[in-house]
Every structure is written in structure tokens, then in C-alpha cells.
Amino acid sequence: MTRARYSTLSEEQAQHFLDKGYVVIKGCLSRDVAAKWSSYAFERLGCDPEDPATWREEIVWMNREHVARVESLAPRAWGAICDVVGGEDRIDDRVMQIESKHFTTINSFEWSDAFIVNFRRGADEVWVPPSAAAGGWHKDGSFFRHFLDSREQALLTVVYWSDVAHKGGGTFIAPDSIKHVARFLRDHPEGVEPGGFGHLIESCSEFVELTGEAGDFIILHPFMLHASSNNHSGRVRVMSNPPIVLKEPLNLNRSDPETFSLLERATLQALGLKRFDFKPAAPRDERWTVFGG
Ligand SMILES: O=C(O)CCC(=O)C(=O)O
Ligand SMILES: [Fe+2]
Structure with a gap:
């Protein structure tokens, strides 16, 4: 018998990440924990998820209050993260304070209730399917200058704490954006400022609406252009x-x-190369404060 190459991902899941730039791991979080943390959040927001009359905003970005180790909250999610980045010892365990509108404190080893709560974004508009026309496409990472090999946002991940049905505000993604972002960054060794990627959506032709259930976890290549949806x-x-x-x-x-x-x-595959000797041509310019391990 050959030894499994990954702790958590199947060969099919690993291949899906290579080919599509994302992988869905179902049922990583207990529904009870998801419901409990969500209810704390609704308490903080002073609203009742069952009563639209109490929803004050269409979509809200929250600060974190509850925090737990991913490994204990969702061991399979942690295993999958380690499988994708090549082991836990490659992950920075320090706490970072980010100069950003959203999630101001991060630690890769933790999940928090810094939730993005989509109550009814664009509910009064026609529903636009995932497409360039839907708008809002971006690459995450407002706190550093982006290079082909950047470590600062080495994965984008999505945790669903509620069920997310079709037309239910699931994040839109563009799997073929990875190729376009990778080539753009290869051609800009001097780096690209955050916000400098959205136009690449015009070159994309593959779009997915990420639906799912509470407890589902999705690992996305950091170059994945994505957007909030209505x-x-x-x-x-x-x-x-x-x-x-x-x-x-x-x-x-x-x-x-x-x-x-x-x-x-996956990054090399996006470039169509076996290996690439990338050298940044400008300083990394990380915009965060490090608090320790
Ligand atoms: O609301 C969403 O589905 C995505 C939000 C997002 O991409 C972000 O806040 O960076
Ligand atoms: Fe984002």
C-alpha cells in the first residue's frame, strides 16, 4: 500500500485545488458551534436572524470577539490547510495587527467571529449570476504590496457558519482568475498595490457561486478573484x-x-512552468504590527 500523500485531502481534492484553485471540505465545524458563535454575533449586532425588521444593514463586517484554535475547532480544516501549504511548520504563528478596514487582528492558527454577515445585500436589485458584470471583484490582502511569491496572504479561506443556498449571498469566485493574476504578478516583479487586480476579471470566463452548509470550509488560492454577492x-x-x-x-x-x-x-501550473526563479524588484512593504507568537 502506498502511503497517503496528504493528512486530510484526498488525491482528488488535491487535484481539484491544482486545477481549479480551490477545494471544498464539507462539515469541518460542528453545527452546534456554528449556531452558538452565530447567535453571539447576532446578539452583538442587536438583531434577530429570523426577523428582517431587525436587520439594520445589508452586509456587515464584524470585529473579532471569540477566538479558538483551528486545530481544536475544526481539525480537518487545519489538516487541509497544512496539506496545501506544505506543513504546519511553514505557517506563521504570530499575532498581527493589520492596518485595514476589516479583520484588524489575525493569527493563522485561530478562527474568530470576525464574521461577514450578508443579511440582504442587493435584495432589491435583480439577481446577477456570477459574472464580471456582478462587480466587486478583488484579491484579498489590503496590508502589503503583492508579489508572485507573497507570504502575507498565502491562502484565502472561507468558513460558512450558516447554510448558504443558491442566491443566498454565497461568495462568487472566478477559478480562471488565478492564471491571469499569476501572469500579471510575474510581469510586475516590482509588485502591485492592493486593489490593483480587479480589472483582470474582464479576462475571466469561469465563474462559481460558492453555496454550502454551516460548517463547510473552502480553501482558495490567494490569487482567486472573488466578490460578495447579492x-x-x-x-x-x-x-x-x-x-x-x-x-x-x-x-x-x-x-x-x-x-x-x-x-x-498550483502557482507554477498557473504560469505553465515547472519552476521559476522569482526575485522581487521592490521592498515587500508589510503594513502590520507583530505581537508575538
Ligand atoms: O461577502 C463575501 O462573500 C466576500 C467578502 C470578501 O471577499 C471580503 O471581505 O474580502
Ligand atoms: Fe475578499
Whole structure:
């Protein structure tokens, strides 16, 4: 019997990440925990998810209050993260304070209730399917200058704390954006400022609406262009998007190809290359304060 290559991901899931830039891991979080943390959040917001008359805003970005280790809250999610980045020892365990509108404190080892609550975004407008026309497309990471090998937002992840039906505010993604973002960053070794990627959606032709259930976890390549969507379901969508920070930039030029992480392999595949000796041509410019481990 051959030894499994990954702790948690199946070969099919790993291949899906390589080919599509994302992988869905179902049922990572107990429904009870998801319901409990969501109800704390609704308490903080002073609203009742069952009573639209109490919903004050269409969509809300919350600060974190409850925090727990991913490994204890959702061990399979943690296993999958480690599988994609090439092991826990590559993940930065420090607490970072970010200069940003959203999720001001992050630690890759933790999940929090810094929720993005989509009550009824755009419910009065026609529902636009996932497409360039839907608008709002972006690459995450407002707190650093972006390079092909950046470690600061090495994964985009999505945790669903509520069920998310079709037209229910599920995050829109564009799987073929990874290729366009990768090539754009290859052609800009001097780096790209946050916000400099949205126009690439015009080159994309593959779009997905991420529906799912409370407890589902989705790992996305950091180059995945994505957007909030309109919620016509009448049900509140609760999600979080904790970033994963690595200790070192990606190494796209490892001498032994067996030691590339799935993330590095996906990035090389997006470039159509076996290896690439990337050298940043400007300072990284990280905009955060480090608090320790
Ligand atoms: O609301 C969503 O589904 C996505 C939100 C998002 O992408 C963000 O806050 O960066
Ligand atoms: Fe985002």
C-alpha cells in the first residue's frame, strides 16, 4: 500500500485545488458551534436572524470577539490547510495587527467571529449570476504590496457558519482568475498595490457561486478573484475569511520538485512552468504590527 500523500485531502481534492484553485471540505465545524458563535454575533449586532425588521444593514463586517484554535475547532480544516501549504511548520504563528478596514487582528492558527454577515445585500436589485458584470471583484490582502511569491496572504479561506443556498449571498469566485493574476504578478516583479487586480476579471470566463452548509470550509488560492454577492434568499449568510500567513515567501524554484507545496505547484501550473526563479524588484512593504507568537 502506498502511503497517503496528504493528512486530510484526498488525491482528488488535491487535484481539484491544482486545477481549479480551490477545494471544498464539507462539515469541518460542528453545527452546534456554528449556531452558538452565530447567535453571539447576532446578539452583538442587536438583531434577530429570523426577523428582517431587525436587520439594520445589508452586509456587515464584524470585529473579532471569540477566538479558538483551528486545530481544536475544526481539525480537518487545519489538516487541509497544512496539506496545501506544505506543513504546519511553514505557517506563521504570530499575532498581527493589520492596518485595514476589516479583520484588524489575525493569527493563522485561530478562527474568530470576525464574521461577514450578508443579511440582504442587493435584495432589491435583480439577481446577477456570477459574472464580471456582478462587480466587486478583488484579491484579498489590503496590508502589503503583492508579489508572485507573497507570504502575507498565502491562502484565502472561507468558513460558512450558516447554510448558504443558491442566491443566498454565497461568495462568487472566478477559478480562471488565478492564471491571469499569476501572469500579471510575474510581469510586475516590482509588485502591485492592493486593489490593483480587479480589472483582470474582464479576462475571466469561469465563474462559481460558492453555496454550502454551516460548517463547510473552502480553501482558495490567494490569487482567486472573488466578490460578495447579492442575497435574495431571505436567510442571513454568516461567513468568515481567515487568511493564512506563511513564515517565508513561496519558493517556486526548489531543486527537488517533490518538496513543492500544493500551493507552489498550483502557482507554477498557473504560469505553465515547472519552476521559476522569482526575485522581487521592490521592498515587500508589510503594513502590520507583530505581537508575538
Ligand atoms: O461577502 C463575501 O462573500 C466576500 C467578502 C470578501 O471577499 C471580503 O471581505 O474580502
Ligand atoms: Fe475578499
